[in-house]
Amino acid sequence: MTATPADRIEQAWVPGDRLPVIVVGAGAMGLEWIRMLSASAYAVPVGVVDLNLDLAASAVAAAGIDGALVATSIADVAERSGAKAVINVTVPQAHNTVNEQALRAGLPVLCEKPLAPTVAEALRQVALVNVTGGLLMVSQSRRYFNHLAAFRRGVAGLGPLAAVHAQFYHADHEPGFREQMAHPLLVDMSIHHFDMVRYLTGDEPIAVRCSSWNPAWSWFAGDAAASAEFELASGARFIYSGSRCTPGLQTSWNADWHAYGEFGAAAWNGDSVVQVDTTESSLAVGEASEGIEGSLEEFASAVRSGTTPQNEVRANVRSLAMVEAAVQSSDRGGERVVIAELLEESLARAIADELHDDVASQLQSWASAVDGIETPAWGRAPALIASGGAE
Ligand SMILES: NC(=O)c1ccc[n+]([C@@H]2O[C@H](COP(=O)([O-])OP(=O)(O)OC[C@H]3O[C@@H](n4cnc5c(N)ncnc54)[C@H](O)[C@@H]3O)[C@@H](O)[C@H]2O)c1
Structure with a gap:
């Protein structure tokens, strides 16, 4: 050969x-x-x-x-x-x-x-x-955070999921290509969160409706804020909202997460707090490279x-497809893509x-x-x- x-x-x-x-x-x-x-x-x-x-x-x-x-x-x-x-x-x-x-x-x-x-x-x-x-x-x-892995084990114990919510609120000043692009949140940042929900649930995205905008005080040229609702293959929904120009009560770069299913709910603040409200889950946190x-x-x-x-x-193509579909939906006035x-x-x-x-x-x-x-x-x-x- x-x-x-x-x-x-x-x-x-x-x-x-x-x-x-x-x-x-x-x-x-x-x-x-x-x-x-x-x-x-x-x-x-x-x-x-x-x-x-x-x-x-x-x-x-x-x-x-x-x-x-x-x-x-x-x-x-x-x-x-x-x-x-x-x-x-x-x-x-x-x-x-x-x-x-x-x-x-x-x-x-x-x-x-x-x-x-x-x-x-x-x-x-x-x-x-x-x-x-x-x-x-x-x-x-x-994808490589020990507390995300623990949250993932918690989510696996919830049974069939109804919804996963992620919220990302930040105020970041990074002059360069980000501040010039049309969709600095969706394209440069949400790719992480969209990829994380696939890792978290093992579910795949089917369609999205999204709206994006740029707050009046934003220092970005493009839309620094967005909200999106994805339909996942299982029938569950992934509900996302975020902004890169939120000066107060900022979340982790990893976003703030909440998932609920048939047997309970789980949450992760994106840092070191994971909560699982079900008797089935183990909260062991590993020590792998992050x-x-x-x-x-x-x-x-x-x-x-x-x-x-x-x-x-x-x-990775489907994570990128989530971003592009969200951008298309927003550009088409929230149409389902x-x-x-x-x-x-x-x-x-x-x-x-x-x-x-x-x-x-x-x-x-x-x-x-x-x-x-x-x-x-x-x-x-x-x-x-x-x-x-x-x-
Ligand atoms: N994983 C994360 O958390 C994370 C965080 C920040 C940035 N990033 C990613 O890292 C990448 C770089 O971001 P950055 O903030 O460092 O950007 P940057 O603009 O600061 O640096 C990019 C560098 O690439 C060089 N470059 C461009 N085209 C090149 C080419 N053809 N050959 C050689 N060099 C070339 C530029 O001269 C520049 O120095 C982006 O894809 C960004 O999304 C990831």
């Missing part, structure tokens, strides 16, 4: 070693990653890439990782650094390009959320992964073992937009978008972390 790029990486990296990685994107979040990686047991930063070379150099200096190479492209450091993987912390518009450069160079990628600005672009990345045989995992780092460190741990172990992580690219229809429209757009023949033929070979995202990655073992998160 011909070796895929993924096979070559798994053979070249000695299990137990810290995975040598290139961090692409040395902005605010890139620096967080580089700092975490410099002290990580799972990976070591051997290269930092940014279009702005001075920024890459200052991130290396700030994190005290003097041996790391700096460059403006992956191609310039991939061989010299001995990197075996890439962590993509660029702006969302650059994710596709950087992921493609890495995957075509045979390097697995851990990509920051949101995977892509559109579901169509996300589907092109699923097809690219099929063509290259590599690994692309999305870092939905808010946030981006939890995400890295799962990525490094997937690269080493060849297994499929819970956020392998195709599993059906996720299955959005997925198929996105596949047509992906085929029309794709410039590489190999990726375009891969997209054309799918019977449907759902076929594309539900067919497991070629050559990788099935997901082992069905329970996910920080468990």
Whole structure:
């Protein structure tokens, strides 16, 4: 059998070693990653890439990782650094390009959320992964919290669910792309909460009605507030409201959660308070790695073992579809948007937009978008972390 790029990486990296990685994107979040990686047991930063070379150099200096190479492209450091993987912390518009450069160079990628600005672009990345045989995992780092895992166990004891509510109220000032985008809450932040409800319940979104707006005092150009009601496959509802310009009584970045079902209710304040009002549940809280460190741990172990992580690219498409469907609904005055229809429209757009023949033929070979995202990655073992998160 011909070796895929993924096979070559798994053979070249000695299990137990810290995975040598290139961090692409040395902005605010890139620096967080580089700092975490410099002290990580799972990976070591051997290269930092940014279009702005001075920024890459200052991130290396700030994190005290003097041996790391700096460059403006992956191609310039991939061989010299001995990197075996890439962590993509660029702006969302650059994710596709950087992921493609890495995957075509045979390097697995851990990509920051949101995977892509559109579901169509996300589907092109699923097809690219099929063509290259590599690994692309999305870092939905808010799945990795020990109290979320405890809340999830509590929710599992509630029986059939009627509803899950999440509220997110924050006042964040982060100048840059967020303050310019049309939907800074839904696209940049709610992707975490929408992905979390899929992790929490194991349920999938069917349709949404959403309204978004921008409060008069908002410092964002686009809509900083929204409310949305999702229909889930089980018949339960996910009721979400949020704002990024709420100056008082702020919730956790993880949002404030409440779920109720046939046998009781459970709540999580997004930090360390989990309540379960049923006799069936256990509230044991684990001590696994959290946030981006939890995400890295799962990525490094997937690269080493060849297994499929819970956020392998195709599993993330429905979280992104929740965001795009909510935006569409809001743009159409609260109209009900059906996720299955959005997925198929996105596949047509992906085929029309794709410039590489190999990726375009891969997209054309799918019977449907759902076929594309539900067919497991070629050559990788099935997901082992069905329970996910920080468990
Ligand atoms: N998981 C979380 O909690 C969390 C928090 C903050 C940001 N993020 C995500 O991290 C990513 C980066 O956010 P940020 O706040 O650091 O943005 P930023 O604008 O501060 O930094 C992005 C950097 O990427 C660089 N860049 C852009 N295109 C590039 C390319 N083609 N090649 C190399 N470098 C390129 C830019 O020069 C910039 O330095 C976004 O996807 C964001 O959504 C995640």
